[in-house]
Amino acid sequence: MGNTKPIITAAPILSDRVRVNGVETPVTFTAEEGILRWSENRLSIAKEVLGITVEDSKIKIRAIKEKDDGGIICCGGNTKGTVRRSYNLEMLTEDSLRIWSQKLQEFIDSLGRPKRLFVLVNPYGGKRSASKIFIDSVKPLLDDANIDYTVQETKYQLHAKEVAKSLDILRFDGVVCVSGDGILVEVVNGLLEREDWDSAIKMPLGVVPAGTGNGMAKSLLDAVGLSCTASNATLAIIRGHKQSLDVATISQGLNRFFSVLMLAWGLIADIDIESEKYRWMGSARIDYYAIQRIFRLRRYNGCIKFVAAPGYETFGEPADPEGETISEVKSSLVQHKAYCGPALQMKDFNRKIEGPFVSVWLHNVPWGGEDALAAPDAKFSDGYLDLVVIKDCPKLTLLSLMTELNKGSHVKSPHVLYFKVKAFVLEPGTQLDDGSKEGIIDVDGEVLARGKGTYKSNYKTLMTYDKLYIKVDQGLATVFSPSTIS
Numbered sequence: 001m002g003n004t005k006p007i008i009t010a011a012p013i014l015s016d017r018v019r020v021n022g023v024e025t026p027v028t029f030t031a032e033e034g035i036l037r038w039s040e041n042r043l044s045i046a047k048e049v050l051g052i053t054v055e056d057s058k059i060k061i062r063a064i065k066e067k068d069d070g071g072i073i074c075c076g077g078n079t080k081g082t083v084r085r086s087y088n089l090e091m092l093t094e095d096s097l098r099i100w101s102q103k104l105q106e107f108i109d110s111l112g113r114p115k116r117l118f119v120l121v122n123p124y125g126g127k128r129s130a131s132k133i134f135i136d137s138v139k140p141l142l143d144d145a146n147i148d149y150t151v152q153e154t155k156y157q158l159h160a161k162e163v164a165k166s167l168d169i170l171r172f173d174g175v176v177c178v179s180g181d182g183i184l185v186e187v188v189n190g191l192l193e194r195e196d197w198d199s200a201i202k203m204p205l206g207v208v209p210a211g212t213g214n215g216m217a218k219s220l221l222d223a224v225g226l227s228c229t230a231s232n233a234t235l236a237i238i239r240g241h242k243q244s245l246d247v248a249t250i251s252q253g254l255n256r257f258f259s260v261l262m263l264a265w266g267l268i269a270d271i272d273i274e275s276e277k278y279r280w281m282g283s284a285r286i287d288y289y290a291i292q293r294i295f296r297l298r299r300y301n302g303c304i305k306f307v308a309a310p311g312y313e314t315f316g317e318p319a320d321p322e323g324e325t326i327s328e329v330k331s332s333l334v335q336h337k338a339y340c341g342p343a344l345q346m347k348d349f350n351r352k353i354e355g356p357f358v359s360v361w362l363h364n365v366p367w368g369g370e371d372a373l374a375a376p377d378a379k380f381s382d383g384y385l386d387l388v389v390i391k392d393c394p395k396l397t398l399l400s401l402m403t404e405l406n407k408g409s410h411v412k413s414p415h416v417l418y419f420k421v422k423a424f425v426l427e428p429g430t431q432l433d434d435g436s437k438e439g440i441i442d443v444d445g446e447v448l449a450r451g452k453g454t455y456k457s458n459y460k461t462l463m464t465y466d467k468l469y470i471k472v473d474q475g476l477a478t479v480f481s482p483s484t485i486s
Contacts, residue, residue, distance in 0.1 A: 013028055013029065013031070014028065014029040014031065014100065015027070015028045015029075016092075016100065017092060018038060018089045018092065019089075019092065020038065020039060020087075020088070020089060024092075025038055025039045026038065027089065029100070029103060029104065029107075031103065031107060036049070036061075036104070041087070043061070043063055043087075045107050045108060045111075046111055048063045049062070049063045049108065050062045050063060050064060050141065050145040051108065051144055051145040051146040051147075052101065052104050052108070052146075053146070054101050057091055057097055058089060058090045059088070059089045059100060059104070060087070060088055061086070061087040061088075061089065061104075062084065062086055062144035062145070063084070063085045063087065064082050064083070064084060064085070064235065066081060066082060066083075067081040067082060067083050082231070084140065084141075084144060111239070111240060112240045113147075113240035114173035114174045114204070114237065114238070114480075115146075115148060116147070116148045116150075116171060116172050116173050117142070117147055117149040117173060117176050117206070117237070118149070118167060118172045118174070118175045119134070119138075119149050119151045119152070119175075119176045120153075120154060120160050120163065120175065120177050120183050121151060121154070121178045121179070122153075122154045122182070122183050122210070123153050124154070125182065125210065125211035127212075127282075129210060130178050130179055130210035133178060133208065133210045133230045134151070137230035137231045138176075138178060138208055138230060138231075138234045141231065141234045141238060142234070142238070149176075150172075154179075154183060158186060159186075160177070160183045160186035160187055161186040161187070161189050161190035162190065163190065164186065164187040164189075164190025164191050165190040165191075165194055169196075169200050172203070174203060174205065174480060175187055175205050175206070176206035176208060176480075177205065177206065177208065178208040178210045179208075179210050179211045180209075180212050180213045180445070181207075181211065181213045181215050181444060182211065182444070182446065184205060184207050184216055184260065185258075185259070185260060185261065185444040185445075187205060188201075188205070188247065188258050188260055189257065189258050192258050192338065192339040193338045193339070195337040195338065197337075197339040201247075201476055201477055204479065204480050205477065205478065205479050205480070206233070206236070206237035206479070207220070207233060207479065207480075208230050208233045208234055208237075209228050209229070209230060209233060209370070213368070213369045214370050215261050215262070215365060215368050215369050215370075215372070216261060216365060216367075216479070217233050218367040218369070218370045219365040219366045219378075219380075220233075220243070220380075221233060221236070221482060222366070222367060223366075223481075224483050226482055228370050235482075236480055236482040237480040240480065241481050241483050242478050242479070242480060242481065243380055243381070243479050243480075243481035244381035244475030244476075244477070245260060245364075245381060245475065245478065245479050246364055246380065246381050246382070246383060246384075246473065246476065247260055247473050247476040247477050248263075248362075248385060248471065248472050248473075249339075249471055249472075249473065250443060250448065250463075250468055250469070250470050251341060251344075251468070251469045252464065252466065252467070252469070255463050256339075256340060256341060257448060257462055257463070258341075259364065259443050259444050260364055260444065260477065261363070261364055261365060261368070261445070262362060262364060262365075262374065262443070262444060263426075263441065263442070263444075263448075264359070264360070264362070264442040265302075265357075265359075265361075265428055265439060265441050266299075266358055266361075266390075267293060267294075267297070267298070267358050267359035267390070267398075268359050269441060270293055270439070271286060271289055271290045271293050272445065273440050273442055273447055273455060274289060274293075274455045275288070275289035276455075277455070290402055291399070294399050295395060298358075298431050299356040299357065299358055299431070299432040299433070300357050300358075300430070300431055300432065300438075300439050301432055302356070302357060302426070302428045302429035303352060303355060304316075304352065304387075304389070304425065304426055305319050305352045305425040305427075306349060306352070306421040306422075306424045306425070307348045307351075307421060307422040307423040307424075308419065308421055308422070309419070309420035312421070313351070315351060315417060315419045316351035316352050317352060317353070318351065319350055321349065321350060341471060341473065342471050342472075344469055344471050348423065349423065349425060353389060353417070355391070355432075356391070356392075357389065357391055358390040358392065358393055360387075361375075361387070361388040362386070362387055362388075362424060363378050363385065363386045363387075364378065364380075364386075364472075365378050365380060366408070368405075371405070372405045372406065373406060373407060373408035374408075375388060375411070375418075377411075377418075381474060381475040382420075383422065383472055383474030383475075384422055385420065385421055385422075385470070385472055386418070386419075387417070387418070387420070387424065388411060388417070388418050389416070389417040390415060391415075391417070397413070398415075401413055401415070422472065423469075423470065423471040424469075424470040424471075425469055425470070426441070426470070427467050428466070428468075430451075436453055437451070437452065437453035437454065438451020438452050438454060438465050439451050439454065440454050440455065441463070441465065447459070448468075449461050449463045449464055449465045449466070449468075450465060
């Protein structure tokens with residue numbers, strides 16, 4: 001038996017005998033399906049195998065299997081019940097070792113998985129647990145998959161943006177953000193401010209949930225029924241499936257900000273930003289402050305104009321078209337050849353809704369956080385933003401709607417307008433009951449603009465509390481995802 005050679009049949013099947021735990025047994029590999037079989041074991045290379053290494057006469061296979069398979073090393077925080085497994089196949093000849101290791105590695109390489117990753121870890125976000133999450137849940141899986149990675153901890157706000165602006169993108173197959181949503185947003189903005197933005201933004205981006213707001217990771221994983229865990233997110237990155245992602249350009253004069261998650265003005269923005277004063281309460285601060293804000297409800301004057309998506313043209317009322325064009329203005333962005341966003345033809349903005357408003361919420365992905373299914377019909381790359389508008393609502397009903405956010409059923413309320421837009425103009429105004437006070441505009445979890453009399457109104461912001469223009473560039477960015485999602 002020791003002199004047997006691997007048999008390659010007419011069908012794409014590799015057949016041989018190996019020694020496992022001292023016992024000789026047949027082994028087959030079906031290249032077309034990517035299935036490896038021996039004894040009572042069956043492994044799908046694409047779905048279960050992370051990587052292989054050769055040690056002496058053995059091929060060591062590192063895989064992920066269901067927990068009842070008898071594995072002993074659990075993936076951190078994976079509620080789907082998977083474990084890391086290691087299998088040793090001892091080949092009986094040097095020819096077998098060479099051919100089998102070559103064929104298995106060739107199949108893994110054919111899957112288009114990333115080989116080199118740049119990993120950004122935000123040690124300050126959320127519960128300050130990102131570094132531990134990386135060490136416990138991310139690093140072991142990347143090591144099992146034989147992925148080379150460079151780790152950079154962010155040291156201050158906008159550090160990730162600076163890194164993305166100068167990163168040698170040719171050295172890596174993707175950028176991974178171990179954080180909440182904030183680092184991803186910084187990376188997108190950094191890539192789009194580069195002179196080579198058109199190639200840089202094609203860099204696949206991975207998100208591992210490790211912050212307070214994990215809306216993007218939750219949206220990607222929930223779309224295929226997976227729990228929002230670091231291990232599930234890391235496995236999606238390792239497997240290399242990619243998904244296009246819409247990017248919204250928010251413009252005001254010469255200023256640009258690129259958003260991938262959401263824009264909020266009114267109740268949601270006030271809760272998100274002002275609850276920071278209760279950060280010592282942890283995640284409970286959101287619920288606690290939401291109750292305060294609902295029973296001391298603010299309504300805001302203002303107006304929104306929009307280009308409705310097909311099928312939503314009846315929302316709002318007719319708007320007088322404006323003649324101006326917001327396009328690639330002659331700004332420092334243009335001079336440095338950075339991305340300026342798509343042109344806006346103001347004559348296309350033919351619908352409007354006048355205030356006062358309780359809340360205006362614009363969403364690019366379904367989940368605003370792990371427990372907020374803000375826009376259940378939102379798609380990753382449909383070229384539209386989902387708009388959630390509340391103009392008026394009884395306080396007890398509003399409180400009930402907030403408790404339904406985790407199911408997304410709030411959009412069915414008669415007090416909620418929910419529809420899709422291709423472009424959007426926000427003209428924010430003063431509080432209805434106090435004309436001396438204005439509001440906060442929250443984009444992707446950060447303050448984009450603060451009006452007078454607001455929380456921390458003396459802090460500098462990128463934009464002023466004035467008219468904003470938003471337009472979507474369909475599928476501009478790319479993210480690693482568990483599978484292809486529409």
